[in-house]
Amino acid sequence: MASTRESERSGPVPDLPPPIGIDRPGSFSRSVFHERHPVLIENLIGDFPYPPRVSEALEALLAESLAGTVPPRTPGGPEIHTWHLEVAARAGLPWDSLPFLWAESYFYRRLLRAVEYHHYDSPWCGVDPFAPQKHAQLDGPELRADLDAYAALKGADAADRRRALLLASLWGNQADLGFRTNNPGADTSVGELLADDADALWALAEAPGEAPVIVVADNAGREITADLALVDHLLETATGPVELHLKPHPYFVSDATGLDVNDTLRALDRDPHDEVRDLARRLRDAVRVGWLRLRTHGAYVHPTEYRSAPADLAEEFASAKLVILKGDLNYRRLVGDREWDPTTPFAEAAGYFPGPVAALRTAKSDLAVGVDPARLAALDAAAPDWRLTGTRAFIQVRP
Helix, strand or coil, X not given: CCCHHHCCCCCCCCCCCCECECCCCCCHHHHHHHHHHHHHHHHHHHHCCCCHHHHHHHHHHHHHHHHCECCCCCCCCCCHHHHHHHHHCCCCCEXXXXXXXXXXXXXXXXXXXXXXXXXXXXXXXXXXXXXXHHHHHHCCHHHHHHHHHHHCCCCXXXXXXXXXXXXXXXXXXXXXXXXXXXXXXXXXXXXXXXXXXXXXXXXXXXXXXXXXXXXXXXXXXXXXXXXXXXXXXXXXXXXCCEEEEEECCCCCCCECEHHHHHXXXXXXXXXXXXXXXXXXXXXXXXXXXXXXEEEECHHHHCCCCHHHCCHHHHHHHHHCCEEEEEHHHHHHHHHCCECCCCCCCHHXXXXXXXXXXXXXXXXXXXXXXXXXXXXHHHHHHHCCCCCCCCCEEEEEEEC
């Protein structure tokens, strides 16, 4: 596969703000490493009977990420050429000097190495380290309530049902298990929409033409369940196929893979509501006939922004009727995990994207664009941490 550095899109490149780092005391990005990751490592060691070598590798990774430097060795696994170039460019640098997006991606790449996920001669090969947390959410009371709400939509007005499915997919991003790692009591009530381009989203998704609508998933569990319900609606109303893009292997704590989709469909099969079981059946039938295509790409686990996406993925985006990007990580990759002025228009920050794009994102990191100046001033005064709590959200479209 071509290096991400070899596939920059042509055309003028705007002046970009500096990347968000992890060096500023008191910042959210620093807290991910110093507060969230220690809990994450403790959870992993508690969830599995790892042998001493694995537990010690996890603890060593944590210690290195808090006070060490990037070693020159490339962590093994797929996409090794891309990772070799990325690590070579940063070997010897202190972790504290790394861009947040890069450092977080590298941490999870190293975590998979520590748990021997890609070690073909290890009994831990292919064992998803986050599976217990994902499965617990599929069996939890919150998903039960979600599915009850879905079943209750039967017979609802078409416009109301469409709106409900879109908002369920949007707010489903609150279920991100990484976000909840050190925020188990996080507020998951529906909050405030700071941008609502839903009409533009539907106009693009349901426009005539046989080009696919691409939905780039974020998290497993409750979120992918809501995403599948939205995909089912798109299959009914769009004039072309739908592609659901997934991670090729476990990544940030609850990122959705093909296995997670299958686990979710099996969970829907067990539901007492006919409407929910019918949803699972329709989705399977759509996959079998090629109307719903499950896809993945190595770039979804690269430590880079979509601005430097490999050419083949950029071409897929360009040929789609609409690309719907789910969640906070996809948002960071789309506009750039950078110190944007929050009033910067979304169309400016995402202007390079090779085709029409929509972002469905609940705010759970410092990044924000497209916020009305007056609303920004009010938010900063009344709730200074509004970017981090998952209680504000965006539906933003760049045609």
